[in-house]
Amino acid sequence: YCELFDRILDRGVYSEKDASRVIQQVLEAVSYLHQNGIVHRDLKPENILYYSQDEESKIMISDFGLSKMAENGIMSTACGTPGYVAPEVLAQKPYSKAVDCWSIGVITYILLCGYPPFYEESETRLFSKIMKAQYEFDSPFWDDISESAKDFIRNMMQKSPSMRYSTDQALRHPWIIGKTARSQDIYYSVSVQIQKNFAKTKWKQAINAAVAINHMKKLQQANSEVTLRKVSVPDITVIDVSSPTKSRKRLDADKQEPKKGDVNGNISETHQMSLPASHVDLKSPFHPLKASQSQAAGHHAPTMAEQVKHVYHSEPANLNGYVSGIPSCCESGLVDGNKGLTGDAIFLF
Numbered sequence: 221y222c223e224l225f226d227r228i229l230d231r232g233v234y235s236e237k238d239a240s241r242v243i244q245q246v247l248e249a250v251s252y253l254h255q256n257g258i259v260h261r262d263l264k265p266e267n268i269l270y271y272s273q274d275e276e277s278k279i280m281i282s283d284f285g286l287s288k289m290a291e292n293g294i295m296s297t298a299c300g301t302p303g304y305v306a307p308e309v310l311a312q313k314p315y316s317k318a319v320d321c322w323s324i325g326v327i328t329y330i331l332l333c334g335y336p337p338f339y340e341e342s343e344t345r346l347f348s349k350i351m352k353a354q355y356e357f358d359s360p361f362w363d364d365i366s367e368s369a370k371d372f373i374r375n376m377m378q379k380s381p382s383m384r385y386s387t388d389q390a391l392r393h394p395w396i397i398g399k400t401a402r403s404q405d406i407y408y409s410v411s412v413q414i415q416k417n418f419a420k421t422k423w424k425q426a427i428n429a430a431v432a433i434n435h436m437k438k439l440q441q442a443n444s445e446v447t448l449r450k451v452s453v454p455d456i457t458v459i460d461v462s463s464p465t466k467s468r469k470r471l472d473a474d475k476q477e478p479k480k481g482d483v484n485g486n487i488s489e490t491h492q493m494s495l496p497a498s499h500v501d502l503k504s505p506f507h508p509l510k511a512s513q514s515q516a517a518g519h520h521a522p523t524m525a526e527q528v529k530h531v532y533h534s535e536p537a538n539l540n541g542y543v544s545g546i547p548s549c550c551e552s553g554l555v556d557g558n559k560g561l562t563g564d565a566i567f568l569f
Contacts, residue, residue: 221280222270225414228331234407236369237398239331242268244396245279246324251387253287254317259295262286263323264304265330265418290317302343303336307351307379318381321390325376332369332406333361334413337377353379361409368393368400 224242228234246268253260260281267283286299294314300306306322308315329337337355340346349355355377357370372395378384385393394400 222273222277224265224268224270225418227270229411229414232407233405234410235403235405236332236366236395236401237403239328240369240395240398240401242279242331243324243328244391246281246327247387247391247396249279249281250320250324251391253281254320254387257289257291259288259290259317260284260286260320260323261288261295262300262304263320263327264301265327268327293317302346302350303338305350306381307353308381310347310351316381318384318386321376321384321387324387324390325373328369328376329355329373330418332365332373332410333358334410335361335417339417351379353377361413364402364404364406364409366395366400366402368395369402372396 228238231238246263250260250263262283262285263281267281269280269282270277271280288295288297293316295316296312296314298309298312300309300319300323304323304326306315306319309319326337338346338349340349357365362370372390372393375385375393376390390396
């Protein structure tokens with residue numbers, strides 16, 4: 221499998237027509253889901269994969285960890301990825317499968333410029349912009365993009381769900397059916413922005429691996445230090461009391477060896493080592509390690525990718541699989557439970 225952004229960056233040439241073909245397949249797959257009462261609820265570029273490296277490879281939708289069987293068509297659980305979630309979800313209103321169409325609109329926007337329509341350092345400001353559907357087609361990034369593409373995005377990202385395109389309406393739009401999508405190469409501007417804003421998949425994996433290795437080394441080093449700091453149990457040798465002149469084994473390397481008694485049994489200048497009555501009398505060397513481990517495990521500086529990809533409150537997943545992008549004659553529009561990925565969600569409240 222190949223991730224969407226990786227495929228775009230590897231192409232070297234990229235146009236509106238390429239983006240249109242990708243979105244067409246995503247719409248066909250999501251339309252199939254909606255026809256079967258399934259709402260994905262977490263559509264984003266990271267969850268769109270190419271089945272193979274072939275030029276004509278079909279599109280796969282992955283990660284059904286937040287998907288829902290909408291029996292009555294209405295849901296209320298606030299979930300998804302903030303940059304792609306629909307306004308009605310953030311407003312904590314009941315919502316429908318139209319939330320997937322909003323997410324497809326956001327994905328289309330990104331595929332044509334390389335950056336998200338909504339981005340703020342503060343989640344509060346980010347959510348405010350999303351709920352107002354406040355975004356722009358910034359110059360110069362959108363100067364060479366067709367008005368038809370912009371019209372498609374506007375219809376997919378309508379603030380009101382009732383005014384928003386459904387998957388069936390979107391599939392009939394001129395930009396999707398290939399009549400108005402431009403063939404002009406926009407690879408350079410899009411690839412630069414993708415690498416700046418989204419090139420995190422491979423780098424994130426490498427960074428996380430390095431952090432994990434470094435963390436394990438620190439734990440190993442800390443455990444080694446504790447082992448060295450442990451109080452040694454005195455090595456006591458049983459001696460024959462009838463032979464007081466026999467040599468005793470040294471009790472502790474740091475203690476001076478007691479002098480031998482004289483023939484009258486008197487002991488002079490003897491340094492006695494008093495052992496603690498119980499183990500709890502020892503000053504435990506493990507407290508600093510415990511605190512160190514807790515801090516190391518609990519305070520992880522989030523990467524930029526993690527800041528962008530917060531996922532909040534989810535329900536248990538009830539699906540597992542990929543949905544293929546071209547649902548024709550049961551060839552590629554089906555849920556493949558044997559090859560599926562199970563998505564995970566992070567509860568924030």
